[in-house]
Structures are given as structure tokens and as C-alpha cells.
Amino acid sequence: MVSSKDRARKLAREKLDRQLARRAARERRRRQIQAGVGAAVALILIVGGIAWLGGAFDGDDKTTDAAGDTDVCAWTTQNAESNTSLKDVGEPPTSGIPTEGTRPMTITTDKGAPIVVSLDLTNAPCSAADLSYLAGKQFYDNTTCHEITTEGAIRCGDPSGTGQGGPTYSVYNENLPAAPEPTPSASAAPSKKPAAPVYPKGTVALIGDPPGTNGSQFLIFFKDFTPKGAPQYPIVGKVTGGMETVAAIGKIATVANDAGDKVKPKEKITVRSITVGEPGTAPVATPSAAAPSASSQS
Incomplete structure (x- = not known):
């Protein structure tokens, strides 16, 4: 059934x-x-x-x-009755959305210096508008990064901490990377230059369940990653500051979650707030004096 x-x-x-x-x-x-x-x-x-x-x-x-x-973006309403982990905060506008340049996003955690992200408005305007809207609604305040994935990324943005949470709408895939080139045959001359990773270290991408139904959850890659199959995570930006914090979080030990996957951080990772600046502006990120250094975490 x-x-x-x-x-x-x-x-x-x-x-x-x-x-x-x-x-x-x-x-x-x-x-x-x-x-x-x-x-x-x-x-x-x-x-x-x-x-x-x-x-x-x-x-x-x-x-x-x-x-x-015309509308720049379209949002798909999700059924909150069948998924009680969803949180209704309305929907972003469909027009008047910037579609060129970049926009700074600052993620403040309890693990060190703020993480600064440059959102790609040219290639992912709706994904960037999604994150900006939710940040403006304080959707991310005092949430957790509930996974450190086996692919080398920190997974954040779910207020429920279950992997099923998010807003009551979703946004389709934008800026989805192309599938990696097939491995050449053994008889072919090997390339002297290694292939570029599909998701380089510092990449920020949305993640949806099922793929293509992206909401609030995102990945921050702390190491290079190339999937064996077709890429599933649309890229929305890249880290431009605080990469040392990302690297430190990536070193936190993991234990099994409820599904039996060893991806749950052994210590809590709290996102205190996420703020998004105006398009084309430089971020203003001042570390909180109360935030402990990542190196002080045991």
C-alpha cells in the first residue's frame, strides 16, 4: 500500500x-x-x-x-497535513526578484566566526530569494545543523532537526551541476590534470526530499565532492568567509541517527541566526563575543 x-x-x-x-x-x-x-x-x-x-x-x-x-519564480505549496514538520511562514514574492550579481548571506553559529556566503543571483535567483525570505522571517534562528554527511557537507536549515522539516512551499532545482564526464577506458591516455569536483569545497547547495522540492535545508561542503551518479543538489552560492569554521564543524565526530546512518553530530551545532544583505553589498559579519572558538570544542 x-x-x-x-x-x-x-x-x-x-x-x-x-x-x-x-x-x-x-x-x-x-x-x-x-x-x-x-x-x-x-x-x-x-x-x-x-x-x-x-x-x-x-x-x-x-x-x-x-x-x-512576469513572475520570475514559482513556489509549490507543500501539504502540511501529511508532514507536520513543515512550518507555515507564507511564501516569497514571485516577481521583483534580483536576477543579476551576488548577495551576501551571513550564518552565525556557536562554533566560531560567522560563515559568509555569496549567493548567486544570476544562476540561482529563486533559490537565493528562498533563503533570503526565510532569513527575513527568522526561520533559521536557534535551529541546528542536524547532519554531517558522508559526502563531506554540513546539513542545516531544518527547524525540526529530522531532515523532513522546512516551509510549506518548495522551489524547483536551479543551477544543478552537469553530470561528471564518464571515466575513460583503460586504453585511453590518462589526463595529467584531475577533473574539477562537481561540488568544490565551500559550495553551498540546497537539498530537498524528494530531490527538486527544495525548501529551507542547505548543504555547506567542507571538502570536494563528486557524485557517482547524476548531481542532485542545486548550487546557490559559495563560502567567501569563515571557511575555518566550516572545516572545524566538519571534524566533529558523528553517531548514528534514528535511521541508523552515522551522520548525526556528536555535539550540538546551533545556528543562532542567518541574515541576508542587499544585492551587491559587502557583508558585515562580527563574531559574537559569546561564541566559543571551534578549537575549544572537545
Whole structure:
């Protein structure tokens, strides 16, 4: 018998697929409109070239950008009745979202200097907007990083500490890395330069369950990682400060969690707060005097 959790996941995946299809259809329509506008402009130039060169049609440049009137992001509502670990804090806006440059995010823990992350607004605008929205709602305050994964990452962002928690919405995958190149045959000449890792040390990525239903949870890689199969974690940014704190947390011993996986930190890792600055601004991260040094942890 299919469980209610499996049904909820299936419904969430189907809804996500429909949203992605609608986004693809909107993109096709946008390209068709742009192509039609381009053809019309060409015809105008041919018929009234002299007048256009004289500046008679300068006012046409003041038309409204169609992209500014459309939604940048889409959020999928999750069923809080089937997953009581979800926390309702509303949903982020769907438009007016910055889509260029970077944005600083500062993670303050009880393990040392703050961790500063540069969020990638160009390649992952909706993922960055998701984290920014939740930070503004104090969603992360006094939560824990409940796993140190076998892949070499710290897993944080779940208020329930179970791996099932998050907001009552999800965001689709953005900036998902390409699958690694297949290993060459033994007869092929070996490359002198090792392949770059899919998730370099310092990468910050979202993680969803099932994959593609990302909410509040994220990974901070403290070592390079390349999956054997297709990558599942969409990249949202990279650590630009406090990497020593990340490395120290990564050295904390682990014990088995409720599922029997040895990924639970032996000592509690508390996220005191997460703040996100304005796009293009430099972060202001001052370590708390009360925060103990990572080296002082036993």
C-alpha cells in the first residue's frame, strides 16, 4: 500500500512538473513574441528607414519590458497535513526578484566566526530569494545543523532537526551541476590534470526530499565532492568567509541517527541566526563575543 507520505511526494513532484512545463511554455511564448517584434521592427526599418534614422521613432524605446511584468519564480505549496514538520511562514514574492550579481548571506553559529556566503543571483535567483525570505522571517534562528554527511557537507536549515522539516512551499532545482564526464577506458591516455569536483569545497547547495522540492535545508561542503551518479543538489552560492569554521564543524565526530546512518553530530551545532544583505553589498559579519572558538570544542 502506498503511504500518505509517498502520495504527498508524488503529488508534489507532479505539481512541480506542471509548473516547470508552464515556465517552459511562457519562455517559448516570450521567444515567439520577441521574434515577432524583431520581424516587425525590420519591416518598419525597411519602409521608414529615413524617418527612423532621423529619430522620429525614438519614443518606441520607452516600451515596458515584458520580463518585468512576469513572475520570475514559482513556489509549490507543500501539504502540511501529511508532514507536520513543515512550518507555515507564507511564501516569497514571485516577481521583483534580483536576477543579476551576488548577495551576501551571513550564518552565525556557536562554533566560531560567522560563515559568509555569496549567493548567486544570476544562476540561482529563486533559490537565493528562498533563503533570503526565510532569513527575513527568522526561520533559521536557534535551529541546528542536524547532519554531517558522508559526502563531506554540513546539513542545516531544518527547524525540526529530522531532515523532513522546512516551509510549506518548495522551489524547483536551479543551477544543478552537469553530470561528471564518464571515466575513460583503460586504453585511453590518462589526463595529467584531475577533473574539477562537481561540488568544490565551500559550495553551498540546497537539498530537498524528494530531490527538486527544495525548501529551507542547505548543504555547506567542507571538502570536494563528486557524485557517482547524476548531481542532485542545486548550487546557490559559495563560502567567501569563515571557511575555518566550516572545516572545524566538519571534524566533529558523528553517531548514528534514528535511521541508523552515522551522520548525526556528536555535539550540538546551533545556528543562532542567518541574515541576508542587499544585492551587491559587502557583508558585515562580527563574531559574537559569546561564541566559543571551534578549537575549544572537545
